Structures are given as C-alpha cells and as structure tokens.
Amino acid sequence: MAENALRERRRRQTEREIGDAALDLFERHGIDGTTVDDIARAAGISARTFFRYFPTKERAALVPHVELDERAEAMLDALDGARPLLPQLEALWRDVLADFDNGRSESGRLLLRVRRLMQLEPTLRLASISVDEERGGALVVRLRELLGSDDDLEARVIVETAGVAVRVALDRWVVARDLGTPVDLVETYVETCRLLRAVTTE
Template sequence: MDESIGIRERARGALRVELADVALRQFEDRGYDETTVDDIATAAGISPRTFYRYFGTKEDVLFSDLPPSSIDLPELLSEHLARLAPWEALHQTLRNVPESVRAQRGRWSRQLRVVNTSDTLRAGHLEQHLNLAQSLIPVLSPRLGGPAALDDLRARVLVHAALTCFDTAFSHWAEHEGDIEILEAVDAAFSTFSSADPAQS
C-alpha cells in the first residue's frame, strides 16, 4: 500500500472516532431524538456535509460497531459447532464479542444506555438482531440432526434465545457497570438455559 494512502486512511479513521465521540456526548447531554446532525456537526466544528462522509445517518454513529454486529459471528459459530453442543456453541460465540473488543467496553456501555432511552433506537437495535439471527440460523440448523423443518424451527428458537440472553446481559451490565463484569453477566444469562441443548434433552 502507498504510504500516503495509509496515512490518509489512519487520519480518516481517527476523525471518524472523534466524530462518534462528539455525537455520543451530544446524545447523552441532549437526548438522541432531540439531537440533530447539525448539532453534532456544530459541536465537532465541521459541516453537516462532512458528517455524512463518515456516517450515513446519526443512527449509524451508534449501530455501525455496536456489538454483536461488529464481529463475524456466523464464521465463529461454525468453528464452535465443530466441537461444542449447539447452546454452548452459541454461548461461546457471543461470549467472544466482549472479549475481542475489551478496550472499548466503556464506550459500549455509554452507547447502549443511549439506545435504551429511545424507542426509535430500540427498534433499530431489534432490527439489527433480527438480521443477525438470519445469518446464524442457517449455520446452526444443519447441526441439530433431526427433520429439516423441525431443525429450522429449533435453530430459530435457540438463536433468538441466545441473542436475547446476550442483549439482556449487555443491557444489565451497561446499567450496573462497576458492579458486574460483562462476561459474568453473559455467563449468568446463558446458564439460565444451560439445559437448552437438544443433545442433552
């Protein structure tokens, strides 16, 4: 890669992070629904047009790298299914998310607290999870070993239950940061349904 291109890309990445931090502070101070792109641009000392070079919408500031969509989970689930039962494979797949980006967990908790204050954002977060579920179900279904139609149903139930466990644990941790570790919350949520593996029933 041309060195000048690498420098520009790093500079662009740094500005994107800085802009996201400014936007997050605005959301926390003013409320997400009350904050406009113009407000964010003004606070960052840029034009709205420049904002849109980095984010398609103000919602993208929160969702572009909000876990678990920031990780290639279908591939990770496939790897875990090679050696683990379905529910435990889902557990370990989603457990990998906070482990892999531990350094950003403070920002995660702030983002999720903002998401939980807005009906619009909660709906967007649900849509994100539904899209993620659609990518995981075809990976899990063939590993359940029963009639195809029932395996698809069971895979849907297991995947949605796993994502609910992750999301509930993540929200609980964000609201109680300092009292509980995120991995502890994830493990506790999944252990609630520790007998969910078809192989154990």
C-alpha cells in the same frame, strides 16, 4: 489490494469519528435535541457525507468496535456444524463479553456509554434492535449452511436464544452498575444462559 485496504481503514476511521461525535452530542443534549447537521458539524463533514455512512442519526451511535468485530467474525468462521451450535455460540459470546472487561477496556467503555444511553432513549434502543436483527439474519444464514438445512427454523432459534441471553445480561449489568451494585458481565451472562436453559426444560 493495498489501496483497497487503505480506503477501508479511512472509511472505518470516518465512521468511528462520526459515531464518537454522535454519542457525545446524544449524551449532552439527548437524541431529540441533536440533529444530523449537529453531528456532521462536530465530525467535520457535510450532512450529505453523514448519510453515506448512516441512514439515521441513531445508527451513528451504534458503530461496532472494529477489532472486536473482526475477532468475532474469526470465531464465527471456526464454528463446527458437526457439534451442537448453541453451546458454541454461547462460548463465542462469552469470549466477546470478556473483551469488554466490565467496561474497563476501550470497547467496554464504549459499550457502557451506548447501553446507558439506550436505557434513557427509546429510539436508540429501537435502532439497536434493528441492527441486531440485521446481524442476526446474517448469522442465521451462516448457521443454516453449517447445519446443512434448507429450513432456517433451527438456526433462527439458536441465534435468538443466544441473543436474548446477551441482551438480558447487558441490561442487568448496566442497571446494576448505575445502582452502585455492580455485577460481573461474563458471570451474569453465564447465569442468564443457565436460567434460560432451566426455564425451557421445565
């Protein structure tokens, strides 16, 4: 057990190191100006090792923050299928976004760098959408089980609704910061959720 935990920590550390190297190079040279060999060299690994961790160079910049990811998993485990799931999922996302501390925490600074880069690099945005779809698909399965349904339609609508609000809030947050008119990320998310509900009930 201890050996497995050590192996997992090393894997995550290597993954983070590769991700940091990729993000640094993308910021300096752009994605088109950076190769997998460049990233591997900067991370002190071989290109073959790189592909053990990531299928593409863009995915390397999208490494999740481990502690925050584990906290989100714990919150997902606490969801109650007997209560409306959308408000619970919105509350979960509020807590996650609060941990970014408007770009001041370690995870927040990383998020800001990635989201800024996504504004400039369409291939990174596409890679992010792909990651979101993978994680969203896994979340749909969990919510469907909580709902006790064989049909995933309701679970999918809940996941997509919460996800849209997160993406809109993050984009507005990054753009506002870069325009010199910063907004609070959590407040922006809460307002986005409110507007989404208002639009869908008109």
